[in-house]
Amino acid sequence: MAESSPAIKAPSPYRRARPGIDWNGYDPGDFYDEIISSPGNARAAARGLVSYTRKMSIKHLLSRQQAADLAIQEMGISFTVYSDGENIDRAWPMDILPRIIPLKEWRVLEKGLVQRQVALNKFIDDIYNKQRILKDKVLPREIIDSSPEFLEQCIGAKPRYGVWSHICGSDLVRDSDGTMYVLEDNLRVPSGVSYMLENRAVSKRVLPQLFEKHFIEPVDDYPSQLFDMLASLSPRPGDQPEIVVMTPGIFNSAYFEHAYLAQRMGAELVEGSDLVVGDDDKVYMRTIRGLERVDVIYRRINDDFLDPEVFRPNSALGTPGLFRAWRKGNVGIANAPGAGVADDKVIYTYVPDVIKYYLDEDPIIPNVPSYLCVDKKHCDHVLKNLETMVVKPANESGGYGMLIGPASTKKQREEFAARIRKNPRNYMAQPALSLSTAPTLCGNSIQPRHLDLRPFILQGKGHYVTAGGLTRVALRKGSLVVNSSQGGGSKDTWIVDTESN
Amino acid sequence: MLSRVAERIYWLARYLERAEDTSRLILVRHNVILDLPRSVQPDWELLLRVLGAREHFADRPGAASEKNIMSFVFSDRDNPSSIMSSLTNARENMRTSREVLPSETWERVNSLYLSVARRANKGLPRASRHSVLNTIVQSTQQISGMLAGTMNHDASYQFLQMGRYLERADMTTRIIDVASEVLDDPDEDVRPYQNVMWVSALQSLSAYQMYRLSVGNNVRPPDALQFLLRSGEFPRALSHCLLQLEAAVKLLPRGKESLKAVQSVHRKVKRTNCAELEGEALEKFLDSIQVRLQGVHEVIEQTWFTPEQ
Numbered sequence: 028m029a030e031s032s033p034a035i036k037a038p039s040p041y042r043r044a045r046p047g048i049d050w051n052g053y054d055p056g057d058f059y060d061e062i063i064s065s066p067g068n069a070r071a072a073a074r075g076l077v078s079y080t081r082k083m084s085i086k087h088l089l090s091r092q093q094a095a096d097l098a099i100q101e102m103g104i105s106f107t108v109y110s111d112g113e114n115i116d117r118a119w120p121m122d123i124l125p126r127i128i129p130l131k132e133w134r135v136l137e138k139g140l141v142q143r144q145v146a147l148n149k150f151i152d153d154i155y156n157k158q159r160i161l162k163d164k165v166l167p168r169e170i171i172d173s174s175p176e177f178l179e180q181c182i183g184a185k186p187r188y189g190v191w192s193h194i195c196g197s198d199l200v201r202d203s204d205g206t207m208y209v210l211e212d213n214l215r216v217p218s219g220v221s222y223m224l225e226n227r228a229v230s231k232r233v234l235p236q237l238f239e240k241h242f243i244e245p246v247d248d249y250p251s252q253l254f255d256m257l258a259s260l261s262p263r264p265g266d267q268p269e270i271v272v273m274t275p276g277i278f279n280s281a282y283f284e285h286a287y288l289a290q291r292m293g294a295e296l297v298e299g300s301d302l303v304v305g306d307d308d309k310v311y312m313r314t315i316r317g318l319e320r321v322d323v324i325y326r327r328i329n330d331d332f333l334d335p336e337v338f339r340p341n342s343a344l345g346t347p348g349l350f351r352a353w354r355k356g357n358v359g360i361a362n363a364p365g366a367g368v369a370d371d372k373v374i375y376t377y378v379p380d381v382i383k384y385y386l387d388e389d390p391i392i393p394n395v396p397s398y399l400c401v402d403k404k405h406c407d408h409v410l411k412n413l414e415t416m417v418v419k420p421a422n423e424s425g426g427y428g429m430l431i432g433p434a435s436t437k438k439q440r441e442e443f444a445a446r447i448r449k450n451p452r453n454y455m456a457q458p459a460l461s462l463s464t465a466p467t468l469c470g471n472s473i474q475p476r477h478l479d480l481r482p483f484i485l486q487g488k489g490h491y492v493t494a495g496g497l498t499r500v501a502l503r504k505g506s507l508v509v510n511s512s513q514g515g516g517s518k519d520t521w522i523v524d525t526e527s528n
Numbered sequence: 529m530l531s532r533v534a535e536r537i538y539w540l541a542r543y544l545e546r547a548e549d550t551s552r553l554i555l556v557r558h559n560v561i562l563d564l565p566r567s568v569q570p571d572w573e574l575l576l577r578v579l580g581a582r583e584h585f586a587d588r589p590g591a592a593s594e595k596n597i598m599s600f601v602f603s604d605r606d607n608p609s610s611i612m613s614s615l616t617n618a619r620e621n622m623r624t625s626r627e628v629l630p631s632e633t634w635e636r637v638n639s640l641y642l643s644v645a646r647r648a649n650k651g652l653p654r655a656s657r658h659s660v661l662n663t664i665v666q667s668t669q670q671i672s673g674m675l676a677g678t679m680n681h682d683a684s685y686q687f688l689q690m691g692r693y694l695e696r697a698d699m700t701t702r703i704i705d706v707a708s709e710v711l712d713d714p715d716e717d718v719r720p721y722q723n724v725m726w727v728s729a730l731q732s733l734s735a736y737q738m739y740r741l742s743v744g745n746n747v748r749p750p751d752a753l754q755f756l757l758r759s760g761e762f763p764r765a766l767s768h769c770l771l772q773l774e775a776a777v778k779l780l781p782r783g784k785e786s787l788k789a790v791q792s793v794h795r796k797v798k799r800t801n802c803a804e805l806e807g808e809a810l811e812k813f814l815d816s817i818q819v820r821l822q823g824v825h826e827v828i829e830q831t832w833f834t835p836e837q
Binding site: 101102103277297300312313314315 | 627635
């Protein structure tokens with residue numbers, strides 16, 4: 028990166044030209060860049076950011092980054108990584124240069140995200156009740172039968188509003204032509220929203236001037252929206268509901284978030300051992316006053332561990348009887364047990380059909396073209412083109428167990444091919460997208476890095492979509508892996524209104 | 529509030545207080561030793577005895593030198609009562625109960641922890657000892673102030689108060705132990721230093737000025753002892769701590785047993801003629817108070833922290 032740009036335009040004689048960031052030297056190549064449209068030119072929504080940084084030296088920008096790192100350390104924003112059987116608390120990595128999306132585009136994406144969640148909830152409710160979609164043969168029955176996330180204990184359950192997945196995190200990626208795709212839907216216990224909120228708090232601390240230059244949609248509303256949504260699930264409407272956040276405990280990688288959300292909602296943060304289900308099939312928590320009734324549980328613990336009476340019998344993280352209390356309608360659980368049935372990379376490929384079937388609408392946000400290895404023809408195609416594909420196991424999260432074709436070695440591809448042949452139901456593949464980039468501080472310069480976006484969508488009585496979401500960025504050059512557990516970072520995400528400027 | 533959370537808040541307060549009071553304790557000793565005539569061999573092991581850590585120290589390698597004792601009480605993570613361990617535990621308790629405490633205070637606790645952790649391997653050399661310990665005292669005072677000024681004075685606050693005052697009551701008796709130790713064995717050379725030692729103890733407890741205001745007299749050992757044990761007004765005096773404990777317990781549900789336990793300690797203090805205590809009798813008295821405070825802790829634990837069923 029050049030250190031100075033002598034006289035960009037004739038500077039005012041009263042102002043001394045300072046060496047600022049030279050955007051002409053920033054080149055994302057063939058990728059779609061979220062900030063820069065062509066060398067030296069900012070996209071409309073990002074003009075304020077780019078002109079601001081033009082007056083700033085790289086040294087100055089780096090000092091802001093340091094201020095942000097320090098703030099993150101002091102605010103204790105961290106995440107936990109498992110490594111060699113040990114848990115290490117790491118400071119949350121955030122790049123101070125924001126990712127910017129124009130409001131106009133966002134309004135469309137919002138609609139698309141709500142459409143997806145509504146359709147998926149209708150789907151889950153149908154699967155556990157009438158199974159119309161299977162009877163109408165829109166979806167092959169084998170896919171449900173072989174899904175490890177389908178819980179037969181949930182058959183016949185009718186959660187309030189017919190909603191099973193109340194909190195959904197759908198990952199969006201942008202291809203080189205600028206199209207946004209849904210990469211996957213996280214319908215079980217999606218995490219990351221606290222980092223979205225904290226990233227905003229940090230950027231307000233270190234880049235306050237930029238907030239004067241842009242109309243940025245605020246994000247701080249999320250905890251109240253979450254609270255209202257959870258309150259709408261209470262079995263005792265009218266009363267002040269007792270809402271708790273249920274965590275597996277301090278060693279969980281998302282514990283920071285569990286505590287954060289409980290704090291922001293003024294809810295109790297409970298562990299399984301804090302709860303007890305009485306003979307009346309109601310849930311209580313152990314307090315200094317004795318037992319107190321619990322109305323809604325925002326659980327951040329997987330189905331398996333929720334209730335040793337019904338699922339994993341040796342789970343020490345859950346509470347015996349919880350499932351029974353839920354089935355009797357004595358407690359609201361978000362997300363409902365069994366919601367994961369729609370959070371399966373194989374089911375994902377059918378989401379466009381699911382939307383069409385239940386809503387009679389075309390999907391607003393497209394799916395990434397996907398190949399199911401269980402289908403012989405698709406499988407052959409995948410095996411032949413491993414080098415250009417991203418192959419994922421159907422039921423893993425956190426970016427584990429993936430093959431990224433373009434970045435793989437021959438040996439890795441051979442190993443993966445063997446695994447796919449052995450258990451085709453377990454794999455699906457997508458062509459490796461050219462993920463969009465955004466300028467990111469790397470060492471002493473600004474370079475393009477790939478990113479994705481995880482917005483959070485709430486559904487209870489009503490709907491809510493976060494303004495933006497959590498942008499995750501792959502900090503290694505050329506890398507497509509954005510997971511923080513594997514060296515990814517994050518950015519604040521700005522939804523910017525360019526029209527009221 | 530959840531029993532588990534109440535327990536964590538209580539321990540958060542205890543560990544913060546312990547870090548502060550251990551810093552004060554080291555400062556008393558440090559100041560006394562600087563004042564002693566050169567002929568007197570400085571006795572650093574006294575710190576270990578008062579902290580009940582003598583055996584633990586003996587189990588580890590290394591001689592009982594000033595340097596080793598300092599790093600043992602300051603930064604040794606294997607020593608469960610070192611300042612470093614106290615701050616680690618305080619931070620861990622706070623980290624796991626963040627949802628009920630004001631987030632600014634978490635930032636302060638975290639940054640105090642980080643600043644001590646950063647210099648832990650440097651030990652506590654004489655040159656920086658005063659400033660390092662003083663910073664810890666100031667930071668913990670700041671945190672207490674923030675908690676008092678920013679959180680609801682509800683049940684969780686009462687657990688904070690109980691933890692703080694129980695720990696402080698205990699540590700005040702230990703600080704008195706340090707201050708009175710040399711007095712017990714007055715050598716010809718040391719006698720003139722008796723009062724100096726009590727002045728130093730009072731100063732380390734930020735009590736000197738308040739003593740002058742309240743007692744009006746020059747510092748004499750019996751008056752100082754009486755003040756630190758029996759004052760109801762001075763916030764670090766044993767009686768004051770017990771009064772605060774009582775007040776907190778009264779505001780909580782199901783506090784009857786705990787109240788009885790606190791009041792019985794207080795009765796014992798009131799019945800004793802503190803000014804006349806010295807030597808072995810004083811040491812025995814302080815020990816018995818420490819044992820009774822442990823008893824109060826056990827009742828608190830049974831009442832509020834041990835889950836039912």
